[in-house]
Amino acid sequence: MDLDKNEPVGIVLQKGQNNAVRAILAQNLDVSMGQLLVVQDHEKISLGRIESFEYINNFFAEDSELIRPLSGSSEIYSLLSSGTVTRADLSIIRRYGHSSTPKPGSLIKTLPEINDSDLPDFYGLPDFNGYIKYGRLAGSNIPLLLDLNSITMHVGIFGETGSGKSYNMRYLLYNLSSIRIGEKDEAIPVMLIDANGDYADFTYTNSNMLTGRRWIKRYVLRDPVFPNDQRLTIDLSLFSPRDLAEFITSLKYGQSGGNALQSNFLEYILSLHDQKDFNFLLGTPTGLDNLKQEINEAASNKELGFNYSTSRSIQSALEIFRNKVVNKLALVSSNASLTENTLEVMWRSRGLATVDFSADASPGIDITTKQLIVSYISRITYNYLTRTKYNGSQRFLAFIIEEAQNYIPSNDYPVNANLTKDILVTLATQGRKFGLSLFLVSQRPAFIDKYVLSMLNTFFFHRIYHEDVRYVMSASGGLPESLSHALTSLDTGYVIVNGLMSAMRSPVLVKIPWDARLGSYAGSVERVERVLSAD
Numbered sequence: 298m299d300l301d302k303n304e305p306v307g308i309v310l311q312k313g314q315n316n317a318v319r320a321i322l323a324q325n326l327d328v329s330m331g332q333l334l335v336v337q338d339h340e341k342i343s344l345g346r347i348e349s350f351e352y353i354n355n356f357f358a359e360d361s362e363l364i365r366p367l368s369g370s371s372e373i374y375s376l377l378s379s380g381t382v383t384r385a386d387l388s389i390i391r392r393y394g395h396s397s398t399p400k401p402g403s404l405i406k407t408l409p410e411i412n413d414s415d416l417p418d419f420y421g422l423p424d425f426n427g428y429i430k431y432g433r434l435a436g437s438n439i440p441l442l443l444d445l446n447s448i449t450m451h452v453g454i455f456g457e458t459g460s461g462k463s464y465n466m467r468y469l470l471y472n473l474s475s476i477r478i479g480e481k482d483e484a485i486p487v488m489l490i491d492a493n494g495d496y497a498d499f500t501y502t503n504s505n506m507l508t509g510r511r512w513i514k515r516y517v518l519r520d521p522v523f524p525n526d527q528r529l530t531i532d533l534s535l536f537s538p539r540d541l542a543e544f545i546t547s548l549k550y551g552q553s554g555g556n557a558l559q560s561n562f563l564e565y566i567l568s569l570h571d572q573k574d575f576n577f578l579l580g581t582p583t584g585l586d587n588l589k590q591e592i593n594e595a596a597s598n599k600e601l602g603f604n605y606s607t608s609r610s611i612q613s614a615l616e617i618f619r620n621k622v623v624n625k626l627a628l629v630s631s632n633a634s635l636t637e638n639t640l641e642v643m644w645r646s647r648g649l650a651t652v653d654f655s656a657d658a659s660p661g662i663d664i665t666t667k668q669l670i671v672s673y674i675s676r677i678t679y680n681y682l683t684r685t686k687y688n689g690s691q692r693f694l695a696f697i698i699e700e701a702q703n704y705i706p707s708n709d710y711p712v713n714a715n716l717t718k719d720i721l722v723t724l725a726t727q728g729r730k731f732g733l734s735l736f737l738v739s740q741r742p743a744f745i746d747k748y749v750l751s752m753l754n755t756f757f758f759h760r761i762y763h764e765d766v767r768y769v770m771s772a773s774g775g776l777p778e779s780l781s782h783a784l785t786s787l788d789t790g791y792v793i794v795n796g797l798m799s800a801m802r803s804p805v806l807v808k809i810p811w812d813a814r815l816g817s818y819a820g821s822v823e824r825v826e827r828v829l830s831a832d
């Protein structure tokens with residue numbers, strides 16, 4: 298691998314402390330914060346990351362004798378630009394076969410084109426096994442390698458609205474769907490909570506792009522339209538009386554939270570029944586009528602301490618539940634369409650299941666019901682992965698959750714997530730042992746539970762809001778100053794990758810290549826002039 302084959306574009310002037318060098322770079326070299334450059338000290342090659350840079354000019358003093366008579370003339374531009382250089386501070390993030398810091402006089406070169414076969418050498422790896430290519434290191438054509446064996450250490454994808462998260466997640470999903478192993482394309486099985494229908498095309502028109510998958514399904518909460526669509530039904534017997542009582546009462550009261558008296562009353566009634574009867578009791582007209590009668594009878598029994606007014610409120614909460622969840626969404630079934638068996642089929646066929654919460658696929662669904670569904674999926678996933686692991690068969694599954702702040706919120710985010718929080722914390726803390734990889738995608742990392750944030754070990758940071766910088770810095774164990782400054786102004790399509798999956802082992806700026814097929818999805822915004830000029 299000839300990392301030093303390009304012409305020099307700069308020279309090291311000073312050797313600083315802590316692996317830092319100061320260099321002068323050619324005027325015509327476009328540089329960006331976080332960009333990587335080769336530093337060549339005779340035979341010793343290192344990789345440097347630009348931590349800061351500034352343009353300096355011999356003539357810049359505005360009051361200099363030379364400048365004043367020229368100001369306003371056209372010659373000033375060429376005169377100034379001929380005297381301009383870039384002064385850059387670089388930190389050395391990788392050394393090839395040596396351990397010294399480059400000395401003054403070392404040459405600076407741009408990253409050369411390198412063959413795929415040289416990539417393991419570039420990253421100091423024995424071979425490619427277990428790695429996939431991802432994007433290009435900024436300012437070069439060299440792909441970053443991602444380590445699939447660290448995927449179960451969980452992943453965070455964060456960025457403000459329009460910063461490119463969905464496109465990146467689609468690109469990642471595409472890469473996780475065509476992993477070349479020997480002569481075959483394989484895929485990591487994926488369960489995906491699709492907040493806005495941004496992955497719907499992968500389940501029909503673009504399903505052929507996911508070459509390693511032999512099973513693709515989109516779960517919807519209306520009649521299926523496309524061949525891979527399936528109506529989602531869930532099995533309520535996986536929930537405790539407490540969970541269901543809280544869910545039903547908070548359906549009525551919304552995110553402001555349920556009513557403790559009503560929850561307690563309903564919990565009491567439900568706990569008189571076997572959990573396996575919950576689908577009948579709550580999912581059928583007869584069951585619901587029976588339940589209402591039991592509530593009435595319990596209210597008339599003074600010893601129990603529940604009164605008629607609480608009973609009436611529960612009856613109305615149950616009516617709302619019946620209208621929304623049972624009649625409209627038809628969500629409850631003892632013969633659920635998504636079960637542990639489905640996960641086994643997914644595993645065997647390296648499948649993709651998306652749960653589409655967009656207005657088109659799940660009209661009228663509210664956040665509390667989305668939480669019930671995410672909680673249900675988390676439970677079957679946990680049960681499935683622990684059972685298979687204890688039976689001696691290792692499985693892997695990636696669980697991707699968009700708008701993660703709605704399911705695992707921090708204390709200062711105004712969403713009540715009793716149904717999802719505990720099970721997602723369990724998945725985050727224990728899931729890795731059982732082969733689970735949690736991907737949390739969010740516009741606002743500051744609103745994700747701090748404990749769960751601390752369980753993520755690989756990060757993809759897009760442009761983020763100022764308010765999130767502090768959380769991002771603490772969650773990721775810190776970024777170098779150059780990259781932390783860039784966080785709020787990254788162009789769409791650029792991402793800072795940090796953490797265990799990155800073969801660079803140091804935070805790095807990556808450009809995600811544009812592919813028109815990956816770029817046509819519900820949430821992508823077409824250019825106004827293109828749409829207006831189309832027929």
Ligand SMILES: Nc1ncnc2c1ncn2[C@@H]1O[C@H](COP(=O)(O)OP(=O)(O)OP(=O)(O)O)[C@@H](O)[C@H]1O
Nearest residue numbers: 458459460461462463464789790809811820821822
């Ligand atoms: N790598 C890229 N290169 C060029 N354009 C991109 C790239 N990534 C995203 N875009 C464009 O930027 C726009 C926003 O991207 P995207 O939908 O991924 O943002 P987002 O962060 O998911 O936004 P939101 O949070 O609102 O869903 C899209 O129109 C997309 O086509």
